[in-house]
Amino acid sequence: MNFENIRKETLGLENLIHFNSAGSSLPPRCVTDTVVNYLVQEGQVGGYEQFEIEANRLEFVYDQISQLINANREEIALMESATRAWISLFYSLEWKKGQVILTSQTDYASNFISYLQLQKEKGVILEVLPQSKHGETCLQSLENRLQKGDVKLVSLSHIPTNGGLIQPVEQVGALTQKYNCLFLLDACQSVGQCPTDVQKIQCDFLTATGRKYLRGPRGTGFLYVKKKHFSWLNPFSLDLFSANLTSKNSYEVRQDARMFESWESSPALRLGLGQACEYASKLGIENTFEKIKQLGNFLRQELQQVNGIEIHDLGKEKGGIVSFTLKNKDSLKVKKELSQRKVNVSVSYKTSTFFDMEVRGLGDILRASVHYYNTEEEVLSFIETLKGLP
């Protein structure tokens, strides 16, 4: 892996320090080019016509994704976002009164809204698992809870939207397998950042976005569905792509993960997503994750030197998402001041991980998320900029 080349292929890096890859990362040039070229071609030959010309390349996107997460191509559905992927699967699980969902305190508030909706409307029971000393979901508590036999789904964010935490997903997967319970993994911040091998994790479903660590286009995501579930799954909504009319009174649902897709999409964005997956696979997620962890830890270490900094990360082994506040300073104001100085970070609002923030007594916090294309020099320059803020 040649980091010089990687930086040259990432246009935005010339002019700014981008520590916002957990929001939306800078794409490599080949991703933008792929999308742009396809769009220009659509204007030249027509949208449907371009789709036919590029049919093979568009089909290959399923291979590019499945290679990255070690799935089979028929286990992948292309979606317009991680949210669409998550929602499509979650709401299709045919919920009944009294069924239990287990989740963690650090899960994304958006998922909590969905849990609460089902709690209100279907009488589903939501339980938040205790966490261990470092913030990971407590595996012993999970096993104790699973032994009761009434849990339908364990739903977890692999790497939460803020904080360095990485959940012990392989151990969770082994337990859900052992107790015959479904495991839905929200891999929004992890795909592209750390290895996400669905065979090792043993999750039943996984959802991911293109725009974050994967460096794909906005408006893309995917859903992984383990093959053994095709036969009983029943998407809550259907269209002419996910099902076929077989008579005036009957239809047949597709028997692969694409039962969750619908007909219309942006082929341009899909190709960009495929390109991003291939780029990540070529670099090797194991390699790039090492670089991300190093940089994340370096950033935490250097931040400690700044007066008034408080770091809010959890986890024994930490990833590239670094959360902090500055004493007596409004996080949004700091973000804006950094932005004026060509440094991109983001703010995690209290509402985005409501439960965690509430328990820990936190308000809005700053989030600096580093990627493998960042450097130690950028970290040092960022620290100087922080120190120099009014």
Next chain:
Amino acid sequence: MNFENIRKETLGLENLIHFNSAGSSLPPRCVTDTVVNYLVQEGQVGGYEQFEIEANRLEFVYDQISQLINANREEIALMESATRAWISLFYSLEWKKGQVILTSQTDYASNFISYLQLQKEKGVILEVLPQSKHGETCLQSLENRLQKGDVKLVSLSHIPTNGGLIQPVEQVGALTQKYNCLFLLDACQSVGQCPTDVQKIQCDFLTATGRKYLRGPRGTGFLYVKKKHFSWLNPFSLDLFSANLTSKNSYEVRQDARMFESWESSPALRLGLGQACEYASKLGIENTFEKIKQLGNFLRQELQQVNGIEIHDLGKEKGGIVSFTLKNKDSLKVKKELSQRKVNVSVSYKTSTFFDMEVRGLGDILRASVHYYNTEEEVLSFIETLKGLP
């Protein structure tokens, strides 16, 4: 309206005859440029950062759409496709056993799959309305049916996916208002082709796509929801955009049409959609519709001269979608032969309007859909090409 300029602004027209606007039309240059420029900027400054820079322009898309269909901006939700728009609304109507849906024989098969799904799973009753002599939904039958008081929804395609038919939507809207019943209008082929004024139509909900007659990007669509329904509507899925956590156990749903959106999108494609709406408004839909009707009728008239042609269009007043077959010729084969000669048409498969095709004894048919950017010369050239096929 200067048609010379319009053709110059449409790059694909130089090299081909595009009679596939009901599939995916050729965008004007300004639409492609808008999307491409935004994507390039995202690569330069970051996805979230570009979103903040362009926040006003992205908000303005709601105005561009509402102006086109005479709605209020808060009545618009931006969606990734017409299907997503239609599905999001339709499945959120809290269906109960015995509730009646009225539709027409010419409706899109995709919608029928959804009706059948609810029939199977919720015991909803689907009824197909009789049609008048020319193929439009019979208004007298509709009124007779509505008088019984058990109809929850009238769901209609304004202009079906094939055939020249235009439904009498204003009369339908007046009846649904009179009998206090909901009216969902699938305007997939009509927005951008003919006037779709939601005040005149009096529909409760309308769904549309960007890629067809509107000349917007693929992967875009929108949903119109009449304001008076905000208070009782309950989207079947929620996220952090459509709802807010207000405590650990409660959430609040947005009180505008965006309750059907979710957080992540492609801002680039959205801007392209807004641009397409503005372009259409500037030309004036009344003007461009006249041109489309003229060309459609001219095409039908000229097609009659070709040996073995059978035209399958319905409707008293016809739009720009012309459906036909060639005696003893496979429609798909004809489409491919035309494509080799730089003429784009499409094939409407039997499955896409299953009910209508079945009743009329049709198989796969050819669909030539003209837009205002097409010309009579192109029609004549197309006819010559058709005659010259092997």
